[in-house]
Amino acid sequence: MKLDLREMLAGAVTTVPFAYTLTPPDLSAGAPGRLWGVRFPAPLCVKGTVQNDAGYIHMTLTLSADYIAPCARCLADVSDSFSLTLEKTLTTAADAVGMDEDKLDDYFVIENGFLDMDGQLLDLLYMEFPAKVLCRQDCKGLCPICGQDLNQGPCHCKPEPDPRLAPLKALLDELNEKENNNQN
Ligand SMILES: [Zn+2]
């Protein structure tokens, strides 16, 4: 959504509250990193206020969403909600001219009296979404060999030897063999 800040910029109001829903990102074609397998059953809620304090324009915003995500260990669906709060300084496109890019990253830019922040909010969602969703803190996960859900009980697979330890095992075998030969 584009937030209309023209009245504020004209000095008619100092506060612009807003609340709207944002269409969740379309993840059907595959999702980057932490949004893998995540579904949003409802639109994301965006709520906040823009405040103009004698030319210093700043915003407080809360983005919240219900989501369903696969447990990082057993892949079971986990339903939870997520919210983040953001404080941002706003600047007009005219004032942004000449600002160096690093500095500009700290601002939301008002273009022709409107602020369109939805793209940035979705970027923020990609960055701030929980990196690891678990169905429960002590989820035992799936057996890497047979795929059995170990929360339902143990499987009958033998744990595979750790390949990193293979050279050590070879050395030990060699030593054992030498020892046996010496004894003979
Ligand atoms: Zn789990």
Ligand SMILES: [Zn+2]
């Ligand atoms: Zn197994």
